[in-house]
Amino acid sequence: MRFSSAFLLLLPCIGLLIGLVTGVSTLVQQAFTGPEGASFVNLSQFVSRPEVVSVFFFTHKIALIVTLISVLIAYPLAVFMARRPNLFYLVIILIPLLISIVVRTYGWVVLLGPRGLLNATLLNLGVIDSPLRLMFNTGGLVVGLVHVFIPFAVLSILAVYVKIDKSLSEAAMALGANHWKVFGKITLPLALPGVMTAATIVYLLSLGAIVTPLLMGGIQQTMLGTMIYNQMLVYYNYPEASASALLLTISAAIAVVPFQLVDRWATRKMPGHRV
Amino acid sequence: MRLGNMLLTSFAFAAFLFILAPILIVVAASFTPRGYLEFPPQNLSLRWYEEVLFSAVWLKAFAVSLALAFVTAVLTTFICFLAALVTTRQHVPAKGLFELLISMPLLLPNAALAIALFSFVLLLGMRGTFLGLTLAHIIIALPFVYRPIVNGLRQLDLSVEEAAMTLGADPATTFRKITLPLIRPALISAFLFSFIISFDEVSVTVFLIGLDFTTLPVKILSDIQNSASPAIAAVSTMLMFVTLGMVFVIDRLVGLRMFVDYRN
Known part of the structure; x- marks a missing residue:
């Protein structure tokens, strides 16, 4: 009696989850649907068509670059914020997270676009004669993606960094270690799980990005997200889009394994960790 | 180590500027009187x-977005509250699987999640409808809502409820007078x-809108691709x-510090 009434409260949630699972399995089914029934035709193009293969590798290359840059910027920023707990700094990190990705990317279009503020200013000052190509290239795409995902990286690292016992660094310093040694032997190893969480999140988010590559990448900078967008909304090719989405998901799951392994290794080496 | 500290501070401020620049630029650009940005x-x-x-198209998109966000927020909070009540207080078989599925929208790459939700909404025959979009948005919001409510319920001291019951309150009164006020900040x-x-x-959302039915962010997205009007900056x-x-x-109700636990 108690169990059945409790189960009723779970029903709306379970209903939605069944919907999601149905959606995912339809996606898989569509991916294996050719013009004449079940086939591998949609998936095989990821081997046979060079332009599709290059989109796949380009997406992972961009995700890797964006992850590296994001972590390299986020780590010192998290250290700074941990040393000076200030609500104002936290708000600066949180605000972009809560503003629509369209608005944030539009800011870069206004800034870097062919008729954007930077080009207009440089033209007015006579520094350049014709607009520079600051967007619609790989550089612009990376800048846009790093900007969108950096708050996630900062928050993941900060959450772990503030929990590190300060007396460990102080003890090392008292025993004669310099700042680099403290960083290499104490703070970085202890913060590594946070860094790996940051890397996993940024890598996954970059792989699936649609809006930023759509607005800031050029024809040459097609990512899997934009390819799926085009297959679905421009060419109305549902099976092909599903195949791309399936491959995106599988490759994402494989790509984050190294981050998770480093995370586990770092946690195991921690003092006080019981196996 | 004064120099190191100064370097770190200047680096941090440069990074803050990088984070805020495109946002501030949009605000500044929205006040231009010209037909182009200067x-x-x-x-x-x-x-x-x-x-x-004064544009009916923008106003309609704005109204759709507001209504959609409101309905999504009410339903998601309600649905997750019901589910969290059960999972935190009763033995639920396959709870691990249940919670894994709830976090799935977070784990799937965005473009793949989009196709999955498109498939689901298409199956229901609700593409381009308000209801279809609402269902998709609730599923996307599930992991962000379920976790905080579960944490809120876990921190709740059950002995307060027991005390109320012992003093003669029936379950409904206990829920209304004790549980609900205590969990209100999380909700x-x-x-x-x-x-x-x-x-x-x-x-x-961009995969689920209809021909004459769009949300504000999607309308902004398509306008950026088609024009450079400063109206986009104003919106x-x-x-x-x-x-x-x-x-x-x-911040007023619960405090932004909940994002980072500064206490060691």
Whole structure:
């Protein structure tokens, strides 16, 4: 009696989850649907068509670059914020997270676009004669993606960094270690799980990005997200889009394994960790 | 180590500037009187705000977004509250699987989640309808809402409820007078978060809109691709202020520090 009434409260949630699972399995089914029934035709193009293969590798290359840059910027920023707990700094990190990705990317279009503020200013000052190509290239795409995902990286690292016992660094310093040694032997190893969480999140988010590559990448900078967008909304090719989405998901799951392994290794080496 | 500290501080401020620059630029650009963006603006004007506020298309998209975010927030908070009540207080078989499925929208790459939700909504025959979009938005918001409510319920001291029952309160009264007031902060922040998530969502929504039915972020997206009108900057600024208003309310009600636990 108690169990059945409790189960009723779970029903709306379970209903939605069944919907999601149905959606995912339809996606898989569509991916294996050719013009004449079940086939591998949609998936095989990821081997046979060079332009599709290059989109796949380009997406992972961009995700890797964006992850590296994001972590390299986020780590010192998290250290700074941990040393000076200030609500104002936290708000600066949180605000972009809560503003629509369209608005944030539009800011870069206004800034870097062919008729954007930077080009207009440089033209007015006579520094350049014709607009520079600051967007619609790989550089612009990376800048846009790093900007969108950096708050996630900062928050993941900060959450772990503030929990590190300060007396460990102080003890090392008292025993004669310099700042680099403290960083290499104490703070970085202890913060590594946070860094790996940051890397996993940024890598996954970059792989699936649609809006930023759509607005800031050029024809040459097609990512899997934009390819799926085009297959679905421009060419109305549902099976092909599903195949791309399936491959995106599988490759994402494989790509984050190294981050998770480093995370586990770092946690195991921690003092006080019981196996 | 004074030099190291100075380097770190200047690096941090440069990074903050990088983070804020495109957002501030949009606000500044929205006040330009010209038909194109200029810097620095010669003088300020509200021309583009006027144009947006008198445009039926923008107003309709704005209304759709507001209604969608409100309905999504109410339903997601309610559904997750019911589910969290059960999972925190009763033995639920396959609870691990249940919670894994709830976090699935977070784990799937965005473009794949979009196709999955598109498939689901298409199966229901609800593509391009308000209801279809609402269902998709609720699923996207689930992981962001379920977690905080579960944490709120776990921190709740069950002995207070037991005391009320011992003193003769029936379960309904106990729930209304004890449980609900104690869990209210978690519910309010969950509501506001799902509101913001739905109000800002674009990468899944763009697959689900109809011919004469769109949301504000999706309309902004398609306008950026088609024109360079400063009206987009004005709309973006307005969108931003709705979100910032929500953030202000969250800070007032529960405090922004919940994002990072500074206490060691």
